[in-house]
Amino acid sequence: MEQKIILGHGSGGRLTQELVRDLFCKHLGEVGPSSLDDGAVLDFPEGKLVYTTDSYVVSPLEFPGGDIGTLCVAGTVNDLAVMGAKPLWLSLGVILEAGLPFRTLEKIVQSIARTAQKAGVQIVCGDTKVVEHGKGDGIYINTSGIGVLTKPLAEDSIEPGDKILISGTIGDHGMTLLTMRKGFEVDADLKSDCAPLNHLIEKVTSAIEVKWMRDPTRGGVATALNELTDGNGWGILLQEADLPFSEPVRGLEELLGLDPLYSANEGKVLMVVSAADAKQALELLGGEAAVIGEVTAEHAGKLVLNTTMNTLRTLGVLTSDPLPRIC
Amino acid sequence: MEQKIILGHGSGGRLTQELVRDLFCKHLGEVGPSSLDDGAVLDFPEGKLVYTTDSYVVSPLEFPGGDIGTLCVAGTVNDLAVMGAKPLWLSLGVILEAGLPFRTLEKIVQSIARTAQKAGVQIVCGDTKVVEHGKGDGIYINTSGIGVLTKPLAEDSIEPGDKILISGTIGDHGMTLLTMRKGFEVDADLKSDCAPLNHLIEKVTSAIEVKWMRDPTRGGVATALNELTDGNGWGILLQEADLPFSEPVRGLEELLGLDPLYSANEGKVLMVVSAADAKQALELLGGEAAVIGEVTAEHAGKLVLNTTMNTLRTLGVLTSDPLPRIC
Numbered sequence: 322m323e324q325k326i327i328l329g330h331g332s333g334g335r336l337t338q339e340l341v342r343d344l345f346c347k348h349l350g351e352v353g354p355s356s357l358d359d360g361a362v363l364d365f366p367e368g369k370l371v372y373t374t375d376s377y378v379v380s381p382l383e384f385p386g387g388d389i390g391t392l393c394v395a396g397t398v399n400d401l402a403v404m405g406a407k408p409l410w411l412s413l414g415v416i417l418e419a420g421l422p423f424r425t426l427e428k429i430v431q432s433i434a435r436t437a438q439k440a441g442v443q444i445v446c447g448d449t450k451v452v453e454h455g456k457g458d459g460i461y462i463n464t465s466g467i468g469v470l471t472k473p474l475a476e477d478s479i480e481p482g483d484k485i486l487i488s489g490t491i492g493d494h495g496m497t498l499l500t501m502r503k504g505f506e507v508d509a510d511l512k513s514d515c516a517p518l519n520h521l522i523e524k525v526t527s528a529i530e531v532k533w534m535r536d537p538t539r540g541g542v543a544t545a546l547n548e549l550t551d552g553n554g555w556g557i558l559l560q561e562a563d564l565p566f567s568e569p570v571r572g573l574e575e576l577l578g579l580d581p582l583y584s585a586n587e588g589k590v591l592m593v594v595s596a597a598d599a600k601q602a603l604e605l606l607g608g609e610a611a612v613i614g615e616v617t618a619e620h621a622g623k624l625v626l627n628t629t630m631n632t633l634r635t636l637g638v639l640t641s642d643p644l645p646r647i648c
Numbered sequence: 649m650e651q652k653i654i655l656g657h658g659s660g661g662r663l664t665q666e667l668v669r670d671l672f673c674k675h676l677g678e679v680g681p682s683s684l685d686d687g688a689v690l691d692f693p694e695g696k697l698v699y700t701t702d703s704y705v706v707s708p709l710e711f712p713g714g715d716i717g718t719l720c721v722a723g724t725v726n727d728l729a730v731m732g733a734k735p736l737w738l739s740l741g742v743i744l745e746a747g748l749p750f751r752t753l754e755k756i757v758q759s760i761a762r763t764a765q766k767a768g769v770q771i772v773c774g775d776t777k778v779v780e781h782g783k784g785d786g787i788y789i790n791t792s793g794i795g796v797l798t799k800p801l802a803e804d805s806i807e808p809g810d811k812i813l814i815s816g817t818i819g820d821h822g823m824t825l826l827t828m829r830k831g832f833e834v835d836a837d838l839k840s841d842c843a844p845l846n847h848l849i850e851k852v853t854s855a856i857e858v859k860w861m862r863d864p865t866r867g868g869v870a871t872a873l874n875e876l877t878d879g880n881g882w883g884i885l886l887q888e889a890d891l892p893f894s895e896p897v898r899g900l901e902e903l904l905g906l907d908p909l910y911s912a913n914e915g916k917v918l919m920v921v922s923a924a925d926a927k928q929a930l931e932l933l934g935g936e937a938a939v940i941g942e943v944t945a946e947h948a949g950k951l952v953l954n955t956t957m958n959t960l961r962t963l964g965v966l967t968s969d970p971l972p973r974i975c
Contacts, residue, residue: 328972329967329972331705331972331973332866332867332966332967332972333865333866333867333871333966334866334867334871334965334966334967335965335966335967336967337866338965358731359700359702359727359730359731360698360699360700360727360728360731360733360793361698361699361700362696362697362698362731362797363696363697363698363699364696364697365692365695365696365697368692369689369690369691369692370689370690370691370692370697370794371687371688371689371690372687372688372690372737372739372772372773372794373686373687373688373739373773374739374740374741374773374774374775374790374792375686375741375775376741376742376743376775376777376790377777378658378743378777378779400686400687401687403686404685404686404687404689406687410699412699412700412701412792413701414701414702414703414741414790414792415703416703416705416743416788445699446699446700446701446792447701448701448702448703448790450703450704450705450973451972452705452785452788452972452973453972453973455782456784456785457783457784457785458779458783461743461777461779461788463701463703463741463775463790463792465701465739465741465773465790465792466687467697467699467794470689538660539659539660539661539664540659540660540661544660544661638661638662638665639659639660639661639662640656640659640661640662640663645655645656645658645659645778645779645780646658646777646779646780
């Protein structure tokens with residue numbers, strides 16, 4: 322008979338201990354906690370500490386390119402990396418819905434282990450709660466993360482002429498989830514870009530000065546760049562012709578009239594670098610990385626798109642979400 | 649019209665920004681984050697770092713003595729404090745169910761602010777997600793916490809003759825929730841003990857050597873002491889006659905036949921200290937603190953209760969939970 326999560330797994334007693342030991346710790350192995358204690362004692366390297374938290378409520382739990390386990394490690398690792406930190410440790414808090422099959426949980430924990438290994442981070446502490454069937458949606462995960470600041474960003478030095486780069490195609494994660502949720506047939510080539518970016522980012526930041534970085538998740542590239550321009554004396558002009566999209570995303574954009582600039586990415590980084598550094602940054606990022614625009618003395622505080630029709634369009638912040646629970 | 653949480657509050661766009669700024673940051677004030685960035689950059693004091701995480705799914709959200717906001721700060725602060733750490737920073741990840749009244753959320757955030765102030769900790773980073781109505785239960789909260797290790801415990805030095813202390817009455821939080829959930833009339837004097845313990849613990853640890861501490865939450869005093877004795881060459885003998893209970897808890901115990909030793913506490917600490925230090929520890933803890941037993945050469949690896957009838961009863965770990973979602 323298929324084993325399922327029951328409320329007793331959240332009791333804090335024997336069933337919780339067994340679940341943590343025989344499922345979480347077993348699969349996390351080397352990237353997992355060294356004891357079942359409530360917390361971890363860690364030797365902190367010198368320097369400034371960077372601390373972040375994110376809850377993951379993505380629906381469905383599994384999607385082409387990853388699952389909530391991949392996402393909860395990559396997302397928090399990326400939040401640390403774009404702040405100029407080397408990610409070290411993650412916490413893992415799970416809220417399970419009674420009735421969740423063990424097999425599903427096991428696959429998710431395996432994804433967590435694999436992604437943590439890839440990123441080179443340790444899951445050092447965790448917590449398990451169980452809510453009644455109908456009071457959750459399979460599993461919600463919170464990961465907080467600690468890193469050490471290695472490359473402080475120089476946002477204050479941003480000036481007209483600086484280049485805006487993205488590390489690859491735009492909108493893949495959001496468009497994948499949209500396609501699944503709306504019940505469209507999923508293009509075989511369409512998948513989430515969900516991945517930890519810390520090694521790629523380190524390659525760039527160890528060679529050149531990155532003035533600003535962000536992983537454009539919820540709200541997409543347009544929302545992230547709006548947060549950057551907001552209140553500043555300069556603006557950003559994007560070139561529509563230079564935006565990299567995968568073929569399936571471009572197809573969906575035309576079919577549905579949805580703008581992938583507002584679609585979530587889970588394995589892409591936006592960067593601002595000086596014009597002089599742009600070429601080297603592009604080479605270091607590799608793949609489908611592109612210069613997509615630049616900082617301008619005009620359009621102060623605004624994000625503006627120069628369309629392929631050569632018209633200017635101001636892009637605002639995402640107001641509400643066409644697709645909730647994307648991450 | 650009553651304002652309610654809608655899915656757009658979880659979009660990562662303008663509505664999320666407004667919610668964070670106008671509700672979370674407004675009420676958190678001085679104990680809140682200094683920016684709306686995804687993470688916080690913090691100066692780490694020298695020494696070892698202690699890191700913990702806990703999710704809170706308590707039902708109902710409000711109860712005599714506190715609410716999920718009080719609980720999510722006190723619980724994580726206490727997890728750090730019992731590891732011998734001075735709690736410094738918390739993260740705050742909330743999963744809101746669409747339809748949650750703003751007023752409810754506001755009261756919870758006010759409790760978070762008040763409790764953080766009392767404990768002297770800062771909420772330095774946060775995250776807000778929203779799930780559809782029917783996919784949550786009002787609000788789930790994850791707080792992770794970082795502290796600096798100030799008083800490492802000396803668990804290895806525990807030996808027969810050492811005393812077991814508790815800082816006050818046993819089982820109040822669990823019994824309060826039980827009474828509410830089962831629809832019994834709540835005794836006016838019965839309330840949760842939910843409170844941060846870090847200042848009280850510091851008072852004791854700065855004066856004497858505490859060999860082991862634990863806040864006996866889920867699973868109660870019996871489960872926490874079982875985890876301590878497990879695998880050791882000594883045991884623990886508790887004296888039933890010395891266990892401090894509030895009047896309403898004692899009444900419920902007799903009425904319902906439930907054992908408050910397995911009932912959750914959210915503002916109590918268990919300590920092991922040497923016989924020589926017990927008197928001073930008791931004075932420092934004050935109030936209704938009590939010596940409830942001692943470490944024995946007999947009963948190796950076990951927790952045993954000497955009942956008021958002068959019979960011995962072995963107390964095991966809580967296997968399943970008579971009352972889920974206590975914290």
